[in-house]
Amino acid sequence: MALLKRAEHSVEAFAISRNLAAFEDLDKELESEFDDGWRSFNLFEGREAFDMKLPDSVQFVVVAVNAQDEEDLDSVIGVIRRAKEARRSVLLIAQDISPAGMHRLMRSGADDFAPYPLPAGLLSETVTRLRENVGREPEKTETRRRRKGYILPVYSVAGGAGATTFAVNLAYEMAEHVRKTGLRVALLDFNFQYGSVATYLDLPRREAIYELISDPATLDHDGLAQALTSYKKRLAVLTAPSDALPLDIIAPEDVGKLLEIAVTAYDFVIVDMPQTLVVWSDLVLQMCETFFAVLEVDMRSAQNMLRFLRALKAEDLPYEKVQYVLNRAPGFTDLTGKSRVKRLCDSLGIDINIFLPDGGKAVVNACDQGTPLADAASGNALRKEIRKVAISLVEMAEAQAAAIA
Ligand SMILES: Nc1ncnc2c1ncn2[C@@H]1O[C@H](COP(=O)(O)OP(=O)(O)OP(=O)(O)O)[C@@H](O)[C@H]1O
Ligand SMILES: [Mg+2]
Known part of the structure; x- marks a missing residue:
């Protein structure tokens, strides 16, 4: 019966890194936030791979970087810019990045930043907050939607x-x-x-x-x-x-x-x-x-x-x-x-x-x-x-x- 079939989980998030395994437990965090609605990609290495096709269902691009990426921040910045052009929410997860590097990354337009290892609950909180901005015009995403609870x-x-x-x-x-x-x-x-x-x-x-x-x-x-x-x-x-x-x-x-x-x-x-x-x-x-x-x-x-x-x-x-x-x-x-x-x-x-x-x-x-x-x-x-x-x-x-x- 078609009615009883569970709708296939659509992909909501892309996790992009040089090597996701370097961020131990990040996959578990992503799984608990998005279930099976996320995919991992390595886009920093093979740069031509950066014809990043973002399906309509993908709202979040999680970019994870560590000290290894410091030498080649340009390709990371490329990913962030590209995702922002496509009006997706970008969450940057960073470990051991120098202040100067951080500064460049943040200026490239990421919506939010979280240190790695992730403090408990932070990913979930941030994603929830970014979800509120989904689909908004870029100039409006600056001011968070004002609820009045x-x-x-x-x-x-x-x-x-x-x-x-x-x-x-x-x-x-x-x-x-x-x-x-x-x-x-x-x-x-x-x-x-x-x-x-x-x-x-x-x-x-x-x-x-x-x-x-x-x-x-x-x-x-x-x-x-x-x-x-x-x-x-x-x-x-x-x-x-x-x-x-x-x-x-x-x-x-x-x-x-x-x-x-x-x-x-x-x-x-x-x-x-x-x-x-x-x-x-x-x-x-x-x-x-x-x-x-x-x-x-x-x-x-x-x-x-x-x-x-x-x-x-x-x-x-x-x-x-x-x-x-x-x-x-x-x-x-x-x-x-x-x-x-x-x-x-x-x-x-x-x-x-x-x-x-x-x-x-x-x-x-x-x-x-x-x-x-x-x-x-x-x-x-x-x-x-x-x-x-x-x-x-x-x-x-x-x-x-x-x-x-
Ligand atoms: N309607 C109820 N039926 C049974 N047990 C209750 C009921 N209401 C509260 N209790 C129990 O009474 C105890 C005290 O309740 P609670 O901690 O909610 O009170 P409080 O007013 O917040 O206390 P405090 O002044 O210490 O902050 C708890 O063990 C709670 O499980
Ligand atoms: Mg009390």
Whole structure:
């Protein structure tokens, strides 16, 4: 049956080098990025071979060079120029090239550059970024397409109330849901001290994070790209650094800058906020679309929530942006529990729209294993609720986008 036949994978990328084997593991990286949609070519050696025919399907030309190519940079530059004339994205991967050589190569028009060995996730990040520029007029490719994503912070009013569990699973459900539409989701862990997003997703904490948040000079699109890891290539994640840092290590204006950069590259930016209110908390609140405050039905949550709301009102902050999330909410049949919730809402003067059930031991296990609920316990009651929230957020954003267009 023709309908069931898998469409043959079209070739999306050419990898051009003198000898690809000299770049150990680059083939694996390319494979994980393009599956079997890439081909390796040696074009530097036999120069007449440089009648480079680029099939329409090829969007990326990855050019890998090392010290051996230094003597004959002209043919490398020829390849780059030719690919640029054909309006393909060119990614240069370089090892042991002198600064003067690098300068010449970069001036020949490559879109981006990565050092070899490749830092984990960098190829994927760069390709994703270049994909956004595909098919654009050359003069427009200079300015990256400006998305204007939604900032969605998640805040726990009392330690352990479940903010990180909600943030991680919400982000992943959203990323899964928008997979086919090309919308992009990022999750940023702003608990610079004890952030646990990395643990809940079993991700490495990259060195570049420390630079990104401690050195404002690195705060740009590339700095963020370097610091991001991805979970299953679907969800971009900024984990907390591996060493605990003071929460005020980053100035409010730099938090603002970081978020600005994030929303130009991602449609949804979920931020796991620290419980401590810091100098930049109100900035996040000002910049966000909806601020999720996670609480439980206990005295501690009630009292902290009261303080939090008072602080917002005293500072004239937009408390109407707060969306309350009741975690470990009582079930339908728990009438005493339900009346406690009602009393809580009345005393705080709030309406709660999101109720998350207790998901039991499976939730703790999933967190410990570093797997989102969708993968570890897809039928879990907590997962189902978070998924509903994720889908309705995406749908609302799509409806807004349609209304503007
Ligand atoms: N609805 C739930 N059902 C079952 N377990 C849950 C639920 N929500 C959270 N947990 C578990 O409770 C623990 C604390 O959750 P989490 O880390 O998300 O809270 P937090 O508010 O981010 O805490 P912190 O203040 O430390 O940042 C985790 O082990 C998590 O697995
Ligand atoms: Mg947390």
